[in-house]
Amino acid sequence: MASTDHEIENRVSGSLLKNFGLEKALENLKALKIRSDAITWHRCFGALNLVLVVLLFISGSVMAFNYSPVPGIAYDSVDFAVFNLPFGDVIMGIHHYSWNVLLVVMGFHLLRAFVVGAYKAPRQLVWVSGIIILVIVPMFIITGDLLPWDQKGYWSTRVRLSIIQSVPYIGDFIARFLQGGPLTGIVALNRFYVLHTIFLPVLLLFSIVIHFHFIRYRGLSEPLFGEGKPIYQISFVPDMLSRWLILFIITTLVLGLASRYWTAPLGDPADPTDFSYIPKPEWWVLFLNQLVAIFKGPFSIIGTVVIPGGLLCFMIVLPFVDKSSDRDPARRIAVMVVAALILVFMTGLSLMGFIEHFLQKS
Numbered sequence: 385m386a387s388t389d390h391e392i393e394n395r396v397s398g399s400l401l402k403n404f405g406l407e408k409a410l411e412n413l414k415a416l417k418i419r420s421d422a423i424t425w426h427r428c429f430g431a432l433n434l435v436l437v438v439l440l441f442i443s444g445s446v447m448a449f450n451y452s453p454v455p456g457i458a459y460d461s462v463d464f465a466v467f468n469l470p471f472g473d474v475i476m477g478i479h480h481y482s483w484n485v486l487l488v489v490m491g492f493h494l495l496r497a498f499v500v501g502a503y504k505a506p507r508q509l510v511w512v513s514g515i516i517i518l519v520i521v522p523m524f525i526i527t528g529d530l531l532p533w534d535q536k537g538y539w540s541t542r543v544r545l546s547i548i549q550s551v552p553y554i555g556d557f558i559a560r561f562l563q564g565g566p567l568t569g570i571v572a573l574n575r576f577y578v579l580h581t582i583f584l585p586v587l588l589l590f591s592i593v594i595h596f597h598f599i600r601y602r603g604l605s606e607p608l609f610g611e612g613k614p615i616y617q618i619s620f621v622p623d624m625l626s627r628w629l630i631l632f633i634i635t636t637l638v639l640g641l642a643s644r645y646w647t648a649p650l651g652d653p654a655d656p657t658d659f660s661y662i663p664k665p666e667w668w669v670l671f672l673n674q675l676v677a678i679f680k681g682p683f684s685i686i687g688t689v690v691i692p693g694g695l696l697c698f699m700i701v702l703p704f705v706d707k708s709s710d711r712d713p714a715r716r717i718a719v720m721v722v723a724a725l726i727l728v729f730m731t732g733l734s735l736m737g738f739i740e741h742f743l744q745k746s
């Protein structure tokens with residue numbers, strides 16, 4: 385008897401799922417159980433990070449349809465998309481606000497993990513993979529800043545490249561590699577575009593998969609506060625997934641509305657001959673900017689490499705140095721004081737930078 389269209393369709397999609405191993409993956413996902421405390425509110429930052437990354441990928445992919453990485457034309461293509469295409473301002477705004485919010489949410493996620501000692505054994509590699517993500521995200525911002533080819537992005541990139549160039553031994557090589565030569569022109573724009581849209585997304589996706597792999601196999605930390613609440617098993621699908629979807633919808637609506645009211649900034653077209661233009665540093669980089677401003681000449685390496693590199697090393701080695709199993713913050717005074725000092729130091733420098741660049745008249 386001849387098969388109906390419906391049966392053929394089912395057979396084809398079934399064999400496709402099987403051949404690509406999707407059937408097994410779907411079965412595993414359906415059978416996946418997680419602890420009920422994985423959906424407590426103070427764990428929402430991890431899920432929000434994920435939602436923001438997905439939003440960045442979607443909005444970025446849509447923007448790529450109308451973008452052309454050629455100096456001059458790049459600016460016109462962005463300008464046209466934002467002000468003439470339907471929802472162009474919303475797409476660009478969601479992309480712009482998502483990375484700003486992602487930096488803040490990652491900060492809270494890290495802070496929570498630190499305070500409750502979630503970086504300790506057996507979750508050291510969850511923490512380290514998180515730190516790797518923390519390093520990758522700013523690279524997206526730095527490479528993305530040049531893409532609209534406006535004054536701010538262009539001159540901020542020139543400043544960053546000159547800071548990179550000042551790093552002894554490797555700085556000049558890295559700056560030339562990024563620019564593809566001595567000038568910030570078409571080759572630089574192409575390289576930044578490829579890094580931003582191919583290389584870094586692959587690296588970030590890979591790092592997030594690794595982060596989730598370690599979360600799954602090393603397990604989430606036991607609740608520190610509110611002990612006594614019963615913990616039971618829930619299904620990832622639909623219990624967790626539906627919450628992630630709700631979070632995704634709410635975040636998209638909030639950022640979409642914000643983009644309609646406050647259009648993402650796009651300055652004047654870049655003018656590489658306008659040396660009078662002084663870019664203001666972004667809020668998240670104010671403290672690094674101050675370090676560079678404080679340590680000058682032969683001491684510049686302290687601001688560009690020693691202090692930022694030292695902080696990064698401190699965060700990476702933390703779970704391997706702080707080995708005690710005690711997770712209660714009240715009994716981890718030494719490490720809490722060190723973290724508080726670092727926070728005060730970074731906030732103080734950021735405030736100094738804010739006053740200098742945004743409040744004082746030049």
Ligand code: HEM
Nearest residue numbers: 427430431433434494497502510511514515517518604605
């Ligand atoms: C795109 C960035 C990130 C995503 C999507 C992400 C996602 C998640 C998710 C969904 C969880 C489980 C729920 C929770 O505890 O919140 C988690 C846990 C964790 N994350 Fe991240 N994360 C990111 C960045 C980071 C960063 C920057 C760090 C800092 C080092 C970090 C460290 C941790 C730790 C230590 C845990 C375990 C928490 C616990 O067991 O209580 N993550 N992450």
